[in-house]
Amino acid sequence: MRISTLVARRSRRATIGMLFAALGSFALLAPAPATPALPSSAADVRSEQWWLDVLGVEKIWQRHTKGEGVVVAVIDTGVHPGGDLKGAVLPGSGADGSGRGDVGEDTEYHGTTIATEIAGRGSGPGVMGVAPGAKILPIKVPMVNQSDYTVKALQTLTAMDDPPEIVNMSYAGSGSCSDEEQAAVRAAVDKGMILVAGMGNDHTSSDNPRTPASCAGVIAVGAYGYFGNTAEGPDLRIWDGAGEGSERQPYTGLAAPGMDMIAFPPGSNQPVFFDGTSDATAVASGSIALVRATFPDMPSRELVARVLYTAEQRMTAQGSRNEAWGFGAIRPRHAIEDTVPADAPNEIYDELDKVAPPDGADQGETTVPDEETAPPQGGEQSDDAGSASSDDSDGSMTGLLVGGGVLAVLLVLGILVLARRRTGSKGPLS
Numbered sequence: 001m002r003i004s005t006l007v008a009r010r011s012r013r014a015t016i017g018m019l020f021a022a023l024g025s026f027a028l029l030a031p032a033p034a035t036p037a038l039p040s041s042a043a044d045v046r047s048e049q050w051w052l053d054v055l056g057v058e059k060i061w062q063r064h065t066k067g068e069g070v071v072v073a074v075i076d077t078g079v080h081p082g083g084d085l086k087g088a089v090l091p092g093s094g095a096d097g098s099g100r101g102d103v104g105e106d107t108e109y110h111g112t113t114i115a116t117e118i119a120g121r122g123s124g125p126g127v128m129g130v131a132p133g134a135k136i137l138p139i140k141v142p143m144v145n146q147s148d149y150t151v152k153a154l155q156t157l158t159a160m161d162d163p164p165e166i167v168n169m170s171y172a173g174s175g176s177c178s179d180e181e182q183a184a185v186r187a188a189v190d191k192g193m194i195l196v197a198g199m200g201n202d203h204t205s206s207d208n209p210r211t212p213a214s215c216a217g218v219i220a221v222g223a224y225g226y227f228g229n230t231a232e233g234p235d236l237r238i239w240d241g242a243g244e245g246s247e248r249q250p251y252t253g254l255a256a257p258g259m260d261m262i263a264f265p266p267g268s269n270q271p272v273f274f275d276g277t278s279d280a281t282a283v284a285s286g287s288i289a290l291v292r293a294t295f296p297d298m299p300s301r302e303l304v305a306r307v308l309y310t311a312e313q314r315m316t317a318q319g320s321r322n323e324a325w326g327f328g329a330i331r332p333r334h335a336i337e338d339t340v341p342a343d344a345p346n347e348i349y350d351e352l353d354k355v356a357p358p359d360g361a362d363q364g365e366t367t368v369p370d371e372e373t374a375p376p377q378g379g380e381q382s383d384d385a386g387s388a389s390s391d392d393s394d395g396s397m398t399g400l401l402v403g404g405g406v407l408a409v410l411l412v413l414g415i416l417v418l419a420r421r422r423t424g425s426k427g428p429l430s
Helices: 016-023 042-048 050-055 057-063 110-119 146-158 179-190 277-294 300-310 332-337 347-353 404-421
Strands: 071-076 135-140 166-169 194-198 218-230 233-238 252-257 261-263 272-274
Touching: 050 057, 050 218, 050 252, 050 277, 057 277, 057 332, 071 110, 071 146, 071 277, 110 135, 110 261, 110 277, 135 146, 146 166, 146 179, 166 277, 179 194, 179 347, 194 277, 194 300, 218 277, 252 277, 252 300, 277 300, 277 332, 300 332, 300 347
Parallel strands: 071 135, 071 166, 166 194, 194 218, 218 252
Antiparallel strands: 218 233, 261 272
């Protein structure tokens, strides 16, 4: 099955500084605003990462874990092992197990961005991942025939004696899950891996199925943004742009942050801001990595049930599912600290159970444990059940080529949009 769009097809918003650089000698039709200051320190970069506050990850880092001991496979364009990812990247491989996935140059820089959102160390330029103690295992694939490479990559991971705990797939191919993909997903889940994929960025009046998000047993992630605080808590909205946005499907599992996501191309000190379900997928994978690090021996079915049970539903009744938010905004601190019933539902894996397994397949990792799991390390019940957490990722690397007068107008509008979204204190919200 051929991929027609990469959840990595980021409708990415360049920074103001990069827009000015793009202007070159073009004449402006309106007075140019003063050039805003670009982030000049790790603290400045951190202040742009609104999703870390919404998710409450610093409390998790202080009380529980930064994701140590967890490996997240990133099936993508490869990962540059320097910058904020220094010390976080394992060698990895190609989809077929050959070559290396940690590359000196990630020309698309999509894989590097995704990996940084998951496990960035903040060492420079300063982007912190959701799980900065986790390790990244890059599986490098070309951005064509994505379905074929998904199968090969999952087969490579499944063949490992010690496979990664989580697999991040920040891309979306056209069509429903093929039989080959479904078999590869089942084998990976049976091996204990938790698979996370992007919904796609082409929300229209008639959304089309995407793969691997549509495969049973995969957590499909939609993207949301932060629009300030209200008396009821943070104002979070599903990404819905002009001619694009987080796709809606009955198989949506969770929603996570995926708007105004700061990133740096490898070797550059000029940031860009992205929108996309690729980013949301990365944030979700990082969040699940924190939960997995806290419960290292918990069966994957039970761990996913915790994540789904503690997600905050923002459109329909708590515990219900809808096409935009899935079961709700992911909240890793609640998944770690809340007491969750032993029989908490897990529709993601229940749907996989309905798919006929290959002959002789082992269903070991899909067994539901009998005992209720209490918060670890004496962790207290969360005191702010209304707060949300999320993660998303999926966008395109398309460049912005616009004439001088149009670009000047976009520049002014861009400043207004960014200012509107970044006003007010972001709190500790979770």
